[in-house]
Amino acid sequence: MIMKFPYRRFDAKPSAAFPSRHSSMRPCIRTVIHNKQHPEKIIQVWAMIDSGADVSIFPGEFCDVLGLKLDNGKEEIISGIKKETIQTFLHDIVLEIGGWHFETQALFSKGEICFPVLGQLGFFDCFKVSLDNSKEEIELKNCRKPIKIESN
Amino acid sequence: MAGKKQKKTDFSKYEDKWIVLSTKTGKILSADDSLQKLLKQYKNADFKSIEFMRIPRFDVCYAP
Numbered sequence: 382m383i384m385k386f387p388y389r390r391f392d393a394k395p396s397a398a399f400p401s402r403h404s405s406m407r408p409c410i411r412t413v414i415h416n417k418q419h420p421e422k423i424i425q426v427w428a429m430i431d432s433g434a435d436v437s438i439f440p441g442e443f444c445d446v447l448g449l450k451l452d453n454g455k456e457e458i459i460s461g462i463k464k465e466t467i468q469t470f471l472h473d474i475v476l477e478i479g480g481w482h483f484e485t486q487a488l489f490s491k492g493e494i495c496f497p498v499l500g501q502l503g504f505f506d507c508f509k510v511s512l513d514n515s516k517e518e519i520e521l522k523n524c525r526k527p528i529k530i531e532s533n
Numbered sequence: 534m535a536g537k538k539q540k541k542t543d544f545s546k547y548e549d550k551w552i553v554l555s556t557k558t559g560k561i562l563s564a565d566d567s568l569q570k571l572l573k574q575y576k577n578a579d580f581k582s583i584e585f586m587r588i589p590r591f592d593v594c595y596a597p
Contacts, residue, residue: 391544391588391589391591392545392588392591393543393591394550394591394592396592399594405594405595407595411556411584422580423580423581424580425556425580425581425584426582426585426586427584427585427586427587428583429595431597433597434597440568442568442569442570442572445572446572446576446580459576461595461596461597462596474579493595494586495589495595496587496589496595496597498597499588520536
């Protein structure tokens, strides 16, 4: 199946580099995270598609809602463009996008993160992703079979 | 959900905050600097009917 989503517009302020900027269009989509063992436990969040991220990353606070114990997951230290590191823990999840469910994994952070991120493991392992900047459109095609869950 | 046009919501007052949106209407229900506070506030809510979003800072580009 193929799904299309619009980019999401965020407010932005003009800067020296971009004096006429008043908004930024970003590839953000509504994402539902399910506890793999208890799929009725969910949280919905808008997350940024980021092919440069090795793994999807969500705030650790979501673990309470999902009924997961944050540090029961396997530890992974991550860093972004800055050298600062964040402690995260890997958990099995079910990712739901556009009503389709996929078993995968994601990291949950102990520290604060700027934005929930959909990365290589946890998103790109489920979808072939096409980002059309000119159309401001995200196209997703599943690259493996979705699963069926009973919670919906 | 796929292909649906997003509803216009004014996020201008929510820079660098977490917000809770109604999934059905797209309306902002609540906002706070602390995600933990919002999760506490909505701990008994139907999590299918609300969604969380982090509004990025407006004065910087996003580059993780």
